[in-house]
Amino acid sequence: MTTPSDFKLDNIDPEDFWDTLLKLEKSFGTKFADNSFKEAKTFGDICNIVESQINQTIKDDCTTQQTFYKVRKAISLTQDFSVNNINPKTKLEDIFPRENRRQNLNNFQVALGFSVNILSMKTWLGWTLASGLLVSVIAFFFSWQYAVAGLTFFTLCTWAADKFSKELDILTVGELTNKISRENYSIARRQNGTVNKNEIVKIIQDVFVADHLIEREHLTKEASLGWT
Numbered sequence: 001m002t003t004p005s006d007f008k009l010d011n012i013d014p015e016d017f018w019d020t021l022l023k024l025e026k027s028f029g030t031k032f033a034d035n036s037f038k039e040a041k042t043f044g045d046i047c048n049i050v051e052s053q054i055n056q057t058i059k060d061d062c063t064t065q066q067t068f069y070k071v072r073k074a075i076s077l078t079q080d081f082s083v084n085n086i087n088p089k090t091k092l093e094d095i096f097p098r099e100n101r102r103q104n105l106n107n108f109q110v111a112l113g114f115s116v117n118i119l120s121m122k123t124w125l126g127w128t129l130a131s132g133l134l135v136s137v138i139a140f141f142f143s144w145q146y147a148v149a150g151l152t153f154f155t156l157c158t159w160a161a162d163k164f165s166k167e168l169d170i171l172t173v174g175e176l177t178n179k180i181s182r183e184n185y186s187i188a189r190r191q192n193g194t195v196n197k198n199e200i201v202k203i204i205q206d207v208f209v210a211d212h213l214i215e216r217e218h219l220t221k222e223a224s225l226g227w228t
Contacts, residue, residue, distance in 0.1 A: 008218045009043055009208070010226035017225070020211045024204060028054055028195070029186030043208075044221030047201050056186070059194040067188040068177045074111035075173075079104060088174030092118070095173070101166050114187055116180055121165040129158045182206040 012020075025031055028050070036049050068088065076083045079095055086095075096104050102119070109115050120126070136150030170176055180188050185203050186195070205219045 008214060009223040012212055012226060016212065020207060023183070023207055023211065024050060027183055027185040027203065027207065028200075029056075029192075030054055041225060042221060043219050043223040043225075046225075047204055047221070050204060051197070051200050054195055054200065056193050056195040057191075058197050059189075059191065060196055060198065061190070063185060063189050063196060063199055064177060064181050066190045067181045068173070070112060070188065071173060071177050071180065074108050077111045078107040086173060088172060088177065090173045092168050092171060092173065092176060096168070098166055102164070114184055116176070116183070118169045118176065118179070119165050120167050120169050121161040122167055125161055129154055129161060133158070178206070182210060 021032060021037065030053060032050075032053050036053065037046065040046050040049060072083055072086045075081050075086055075095055081095055096108075105119065121129075132150065132154040136147050136154060139147035139150055170179060182203060185199075186192060189195075205216055208214055208219055209216055
């Protein structure tokens with residue numbers, strides 16, 4: 001069985017690496033210059049290049065703490081939950097009960113000021129739809145009509161399942177805070193357009209850990225990229 005410890009930086013496919021860079025651009029609210037990373041050979045190189053291209057005001061305050069306050073305020077404004085009863089260990093299923101969960105989460109995101117996706121379909125349904133899509137692709141070797149019909153059907157089912165899914169991806173307010181800090185670093189801070197330089201490497205590590213199941217201990221400055 002594959003475990004997170006089986007994944008290392010040099011296992012990442014170049015295309016997946018570029019997808020991760022796009023997420024870092026979104027999180028830091030910046031745009032990396034073309035070919036910025038063509039000479040990168042290690043994780044340390046990646047961090048140095050990202051740091052060099054973040055041209056925002058330096059402010060040494062804690063983003064996670066600021067994000068928690070924003071999350072807590074948005075919850076208290078939109079849900080039947082007192083600020084005093086919200087802490088990092090508070091369960092999201094208590095704040096967002098299954099009934100009307102999607103609507104309540106939409107209200108929460110409006111109060112928060114940006115979107116955060118924490119819902120998914122049931123695991124068994126995800127595997128069923130993925131298997132159906134795979135079988136449909138294989139069907140091209142036998143009948144393109146059945147293959148197209150299968151792809152159309154399972155694609156529509158996947159879209160519907162994703163649109164109406166209600167399963168929580170994360171469990172606590174603390175996990176939600178970390179997810180927002182990782183994916184929306186710039187706008188999660190109290191003052192947009194500022195950055196705590198001491199947090200940049202951690203955020204980069206967080207994104208790689210979440211994207212590629214790499215344990216943090218493997219993301220050292222000397223860790224090499226597999227295609228260089």
